[in-house]
Amino acid sequence: MILGILKEIKAEENRVSMTPFGAEVVVQHGHTVLVETGAGVGSGFSDDAYRRVGAQIVDSPADIYARADMVMHVKEPLPPEYDLIRENQIVFTYLHLAANEALTRVLMDRRSVNIAYETIQKPDGSLPLLTPMSEVAGRMAVQQAAKYLEMAYGGQGILLAGVPGVEPATVVILGGGVVGTNAAKMACGLGAKVFILDKNLERLRYLSDVMPANCFLLASSPAAIRDVVKKADVVIGAVLIPGAKAPKLVTRDMLPTMKKGAVLIDVAIDQGGCFETSKPTTHTNPIYTVDGVVHYCVANMPGAVPKTSTLALTNATLPYALEIANKGWRQAMKDNPEIAKGANVIAGHVTHPGVAEAFGFNYLPVERLL
Ligand SMILES: NC(=O)C1=CN([C@@H]2O[C@H](COP(=O)(O)OP(=O)(O)OC[C@H]3O[C@@H](n4cnc5c(N)ncnc54)[C@H](O)[C@@H]3O)[C@@H](O)[C@H]2O)C=CC1
Ligand SMILES: CC(=O)C(=O)O
């Protein structure tokens, strides 16, 4: 198979979907790897590093789309690429379609085979291609919160960690999955008073065994959220219903009950966000303020630390990319139900229930296409 590694074109996105180490393995399996010139530079990989392992450097995205059986990205395809996507071409990347009806329609029209990293799922429910970026974003969320609590950014002017004699910040985390747990580890390590809310009681029981004593675990309900946000200095949105639009847990009417200069970090923004007042922002313009509450809603947080994120992402994606390349998408999905869960839009059909439900489209189980 011919694999195409595209250069990211989203604002301030410096990750790349395959390292030279990954490309080397794919080439060793007898595949051709095309890499768009400059694709790896932001992550510290020159064109020569890819050439040395047998990949070919290609000048334009149009050439890659024209030649590759499977194109790989980190972020979703953007408008300049839409017309380049070919029928039956495999598009393997983060798609977050439940938050993007326009892109869903484009991919249906192109009749391509669109496999989303974020919905590939193991039998235990975990999301192996989302996990590494959730680890990065969860940890980063606390760094960002600490920064935006500073007064110059509109924050309250408090130090997250406090100092001896002065209380630390109260950090509320909605969702105790990968993002939530990684954020909690960082915030607890800094000495903050941390509350994690999750609706999965088994998860809360597990977290109570492994988290330190400054982490408090609450069952998530509208009443619990309404109550806890009042005392929060930071709220981190980290909920997920895989493939579906995020539930709006913090509603607009709660903002006036919160502290002025509190900071909301909506990590779940890529699935539409879990605060009613969230709208996507970029690394250049990451924050805005509503009712005195600072909002940070960057949809590609790991893009800010590409040298860490690219390595973590390729570690996770490579075995799946290789299986798809070795077998073709149909056989790979027949053999490996984890990959079948990644099927979002195939040959014009919506094959993910969360995406179909988000926009009222017909849902066709992918098994019917295999
Ligand atoms: N903005 C960015 O750059 C990034 C965003 N993300 C996003 O972060 C979000 C979270 O991802 P993960 O932690 O990996 O997901 P996860 O599946 O590991 O955890 C989600 C948690 O939310 C809980 N949950 C669901 N509904 C809830 C509710 N109503 N109240 C409380 N908890 C609830 C679930 O029980 C689960 O424990 C996803 O939308 C993901 O796409 C991930 C990485 C980067
Ligand atoms: C998960 C995701 O959307 C990201 O890493 O940007």
Ligand SMILES: [Mg+2]
């Ligand atoms: Mg994202």
